[in-house]
Every structure is written in C-alpha cells, then in structure tokens.
Amino acid sequence: MDARNLPTPRDVLSRGALLLDFDGTLVDIAAAPSLITVPTGLQTSLATLSRRLAGAMALVSGRSVAEIDGFLAPLVLPVAGEHGAAIRFPPDRTIRRPVLPMLPDAWRRAAESWASATPGVLVEEKHSGLVLHYRRAPAAAEPLRAALAGLIGDSRSFEIMEASAAWELRPSGIDKGQAVRAVMAEPDFTGRWPIFVGDDVTDEDGMAAARAMGGIGLRVQDVFGDAAGVRAWLASLAAAEGK
Numbered sequence: 001m002d003a004r005n006l007p008t009p010r011d012v013l014s015r016g017a018l019l020l021d022f023d024g025t026l027v028d029i030a031a032a033p034s035l036i037t038v039p040t041g042l043q044t045s046l047a048t049l050s051r052r053l054a055g056a057m058a059l060v061s062g063r064s065v066a067e068i069d070g071f072l073a074p075l076v077l078p079v080a081g082e083h084g085a086a087i088r089f090p091p092d093r094t095i096r097r098p099v100l101p102m103l104p105d106a107w108r109r110a111a112e113s114w115a116s117a118t119p120g121v122l123v124e125e126k127h128s129g130l131v132l133h134y135r136r137a138p139a140a141a142e143p144l145r146a147a148l149a150g151l152i153g154d155s156r157s158f159e160i161m162e163a164s165a166a167w168e169l170r171p172s173g174i175d176k177g178q179a180v181r182a183v184m185a186e187p188d189f190t191g192r193w194p195i196f197v198g199d200d201v202t203d204e205d206g207m208a209a210a211r212a213m214g215g216i217g218l219r220v221q222d223v224f225g226d227a228a229g230v231r232a233w234l235a236s237l238a239a240a241e242g243k
C-alpha cells in the first residue's frame with residue numbers, strides 16, 4: 001500500500017479503528033528513549049480523532065502505559081503497552097496484565113554489566129523484560145545479540161525480539177498481533193475496521209493482525225515517508241468535514 005490508496009477520511013471516520021504505534025510513527029526517533037519530543041499539535045489531533053472515532057483509537061507501543069500517558073498528558077487514551085503485555089482502557093485506570101514469567105534477576109544484572117562495559121549501550125528495564133539499545137554503539141549489535149542468546153539458552157519462556165537499533169528480551173508470545181486482537185475485542189472497537197500504523201519490525205505483527213481481521217496495516221516509510229507525514233495525515237483526518 002502507498003499514499004495513493006489510503007482510505008478516505010469518510011471511511012476512516014465512519015467505520016475505522018486507529019491503532020497507532022508511538023516511536024517512529026507519532027514521534028520522531030531520537031538518539032535515546034528519553035530524548036524524544038512530542039510535537040506541538042499531536043495531542044490536539046489525537047484528542048479530536050478519538051472523539052470523532054467514538055473512542056476507537058489506541059496506542060499500541062513497546063513502551064509502558066505510564067510512559068505513553070506521560071508523553072501525551074493531559075490526554076489519556078487506550079494503550080496497549082509493552083507490546084501488549086500491559087493494556088489499559090480509560091476511564092478504567094487498571095492496567096491488565098496476563099500472567100507472564102518474570103525475567104530472572106541474574107539476566108537483568110548481566111544486561112546491566114554489558115551496558116556499563118560498552119560506551120553508548122543503554123539498558124531499559126521493563127516489567128517482564130528488558131531492552132538493550134545500541135543506536136549510539138552500532139558495532140555492539142551482533143555481540144549483544146549473541147550474548148542475549150547465550151543468556152536465554154534453551155529457555156522457551158523468553159525470546160529475543162529485533163527492534164529499532166535494539167534487542168528486546170520479552171516473554172514468548174507477547175507481540176503486537178495479540179495486542180491488536182485484544183484491543184479490537186473491546187466494546188468501542190468491535191465491528192470496526194482496524195487500521196494499524198507502524199514503522200518498525202515489531203509492528204509487522206500488528207499490521208498482519210489488522211489485515212487478518214479485514215483491516216489494513218500501513219508501514220510509515222511506504223505510505224507517509226516519516227512520522228511527520230503520519231502526523232499530517234492525522235491532522236487532516238481530525239479536520240475533515242463530515243463523518
């Protein structure tokens with residue numbers, strides 16, 4: 001799919017459900033997770049669209065629900081965080097979590113020690129996993145992947161997920177495909193047409209799930225060019241006349 005055959009605003013607004021990735025899709029990629037900036041106008045577009053879609057818009061992110069809330073405050077939207085390992089639908093504040101294996105402390109300590117021994121490598125802790133970021137140390141990519149593979153050995157409880165200049169250690173079976181299916185089962189979303197927008201390899205499962213449900217998966221680079229292009233599309237949908 002490319003920009004020429006995007007759904008019309010009327011189609012999106014009358015029967016769509018927007019499922020939006022965050023990093024690289026709504027905000028530009030930065031050198032480190034804490035360095036992103038939320039562009040002026042993004043919250044306004046999202047708030048308008050959420051209202052026009054009668055609540056059928058969710059963020060589907062690798063980040064935690066709390067982080068997404070922090071970046072979008074005061075807006076509070078449905079969020080499937082940590083690739084769907086944590087899901088929250090306002091006005092309910094409860095974050096739903098499936099029962100998942102906890103990452104062994106020894107693995108966390110090993111990742112911390114690799115990060116402190118390798119300039120430019122960052123470790124990001126998650127509730128049931130962690131991420132090793134190598135955007136500022138690209139030569140560390142393969143050694144880190146091999147070290148993680150050695151750590152998990154033949155464990156079937158965890159797997160290594162390739163992310164954007166990062167390796168993520170996550171519980172097996174947690175991906176954006178199951179996140180999309182969980183979101184689409186909620187009352188505000190059921191019966192609507194899933195439109196997943198994402199930029200990263202971790203978003204491929206979300207796009208595939210949306211397509212399997214009769215919807216569409218839009219890859220940012222192919223359809224919009226970059227996150228600024230996505231934001232312009234969302235702003236145009238928010239401002240579109242009619243339903």
Ligand SMILES: O=P(O)(O)OC[C@H]1O[C@H](O[C@H]2O[C@H](CO)[C@@H](O)[C@H](O)[C@H]2O)[C@H](O)[C@@H](O)[C@@H]1O
Pocket residue numbers: 021022023024025028029030031032033034035036060061062063064124131133135163164165166200202
């Ligand atoms: O699913 P997303 O909303 O796209 O989140 C994916 C990961 O995003 C963050 O890492 C990525 O973005 C950083 C900021 O631009 C960048 O520095 C890093 O290299 C990227 O991997 C976040 O830190 C992760 O937890 C998310 O899983």
